[in-house]
Structures are given as C-alpha cells and as structure tokens.
Amino acid sequence: MTYWRRVCESTSEPMYKYNLEKMYNRLVVANRESVYDYVYENWLKDYKEMFVYAWTDKCRNFGQRTTNRVESQHANLKRYITRGSSLVRIARCVIDIVET
Known part of the structure; x- marks a missing residue:
C-alpha cells in the first residue's frame, strides 16, 4: 500500500x-507480479489522469484539498443576503467576503 500511495x-x-x-x-521480488498487472491494467493504464497528483493537481490550491473554506464563505453570504436583496447589496456582500 505504501508503494501504491x-x-x-x-x-x-x-x-x-x-x-x-x-x-x-x-x-516482482515478492512474487506478486499479478497484483501489478491488475493495478496497471484496471486502474493506471486508463484512469491515472483522474486520481494521480501529477495529472490532477494542476491548479494552485495552496494546500487546500477540501471545499470547507468555500462552503464557509457561502454560508456567510447566505446569512447576509435576504429575500429581495438588491444586486448592489449582494455585490457588496461578495466584495466584503472576498476581501476578508
């Protein structure tokens, strides 16, 4: 599992x-070449671009791997916006959140 990770x-x-x-x-040394064949044929050959960091980690994320910060800011925005809020009020809220 260490090698797979x-x-x-x-x-x-x-x-x-x-x-x-x-x-x-x-x-190969452990006489488990069939395990390698399975992993390569079923996962790496066709799907490595979906989960190996070399292909998936192309956007600058400053170490963030979850969306918790975005969800938190979305909750803040929803708290300040009320039904019938004007576009100007919504824009001000978004600007304040982005600046913080």
Whole structure:
C-alpha cells in the first residue's frame, strides 16, 4: 500500500514513472507480479489522469484539498443576503467576503 500511495501522490510524470517502477520491482521480488498487472491494467493504464497528483493537481490550491473554506464563505453570504436583496447589496456582500 505504501508503494501504491507513492504512485498516486506522484507530483510529476518523471516521479510517477519512478514510483511505478519501484512498485513494480517490489511486487516482482515478492512474487506478486499479478497484483501489478491488475493495478496497471484496471486502474493506471486508463484512469491515472483522474486520481494521480501529477495529472490532477494542476491548479494552485495552496494546500487546500477540501471545499470547507468555500462552503464557509457561502454560508456567510447566505446569512447576509435576504429575500429581495438588491444586486448592489449582494455585490457588496461578495466584495466584503472576498476581501476578508
């Protein structure tokens, strides 16, 4: 599992290839080449772009991996906006939240 985590958390293609080779070598030594074949054929070959960091971590996120901060600010916005609020009031609320 450590080798699998390292493959998934590879931050670049060269690091991905390096970690994949290390996982392969470890599984061959342990006589578990079929495990590697399964993982590669069913997960990595077609789907690595969906979960390996080298492909998914392309946006600057300053270490944030959840949406808690966005959800918190959305809750703040909903608290200040009342039914029938004018567009100007909504815009001011958004500006205040963004500035904080």
